[in-house]
Amino acid sequence: MTALARLAATIAARKGADPDSSWTAKLLARGPEKCAEKFGEEAVEAIIEAVRGDRTRLTSEAADALYHLLVMCAARDVTLADIEAELDRRSNQSGLAEKASR
16 A cells, blocks of 8 residues: 555544544544645645755655645545546546646
């Protein structure tokens, strides 16, 4: 199991848990909107570090962004498996063709 799969499983396990028991449960209890807000904050922090060129900080912020992306998706019942299936579906066409099909 990959680190991302383990993270997604942990997030799924915390869904519905006591909000006082974990940060993930607390975020999920606050609703999809708060989860989306937190993802946005982390995404912006990753962007800032990408522009600055600090590889170590970018790595850390990218990990935070991935975590918050998965929490946001879990808040709307979108699983890592759902995301992977979509990526698999897209893998047989070029990025240009995929964008044109939207």
